[in-house]
Amino acid sequence: MAFTDRSLPAREAILGAARTRFATDGYDRATVRAIAADAGVDPSMVMRYFGSKRQLFARTAEFDLRLPDLTEVPPEQAGRVLAAHLLDRWDGDEALQILLRTAATDDDAADRMRAIFAGQLAPQIATLTGDPDGAATRAGLVATQALGTALCRYVLRLPPVVAMTRDEIVTWIAPTLQRYLTGPP
Structure with missing residues (x-):
């Protein structure tokens, strides 16, 4: 769908409000009405510009590692460089x-997370490593550490992990x- 330049501020306000609402409430509890209210627009505009809540979420979650x-x-x-980079991200x-x-x-969000690690890290x-056959397994193991750390620091907010410096x-x-990157299996 083509948008006019006049719609850009509304679309950006909706995206900003959606990012904040999804981060605060999570996907399931965030509503299109609440996002629209936060953005100062009618809920029909959210649907017009983004089609559905799921499509809006997908737009807010587009990123490159x-x-x-x-x-x-x-x-x-390599492990130190990757650890520092992922934490910064x-x-x-x-x-x-x-x-x-x-x-x-949410299965769609889980699929997206899997695709990010498989597609960008593997x-x-x-x-x-020179081992294309083992790359997916290694990337999966890296993801367990990276996602586990992120979950504990940013979602569960475990005090000892939150208190740690970068x-x-x-x-x-x-x-x-x-x-996981270079060691023996």
């Missing part, structure tokens, strides 16, 4: 937090990521 090229760092540093990207909250209860691991978390999880 922007992974560093792990083949350009010393192989023994979680800290700086509200869409990742929205997707994490929603993936626990190819790098295949290049890094560098402390990196120090703790980097060896595990290193083993």
Whole structure:
């Protein structure tokens, strides 16, 4: 659907309100009416511009992990570089937090999360290790650590994990990521 330049401010207000509402309430509890009210528009505009709540969520959750090229760092540093990068991404990207909250209860969001790790991380691991057959397994294991850390820090807000500095978390999880990236099975 083509939009006029006049619709851009309304669409951006809806997207901003949706990001905030999904992050605060989660996918299931967020309503189109509440998002529209937060954006200062009629609910019909949300449907007109985005089609459905699910499509609106998908637009708010579009992102790229922007992974560093792990083949350009010393192989023994890949876990540390990846841990630091992923933590920075979680800290700086509200869409990742929205997707994490929603993936626990929504199959489409869970599919999206799986696709992100498989599609963006597995190819790098295949290049890094020279083992394309094992890359998906390694990417899945990296995801367990990354998503577990993010869940505990940003969703469950476990006090010891929330209290840790970025560098402390990196120090703790980097060896595990290193083993998943380059260690023996």
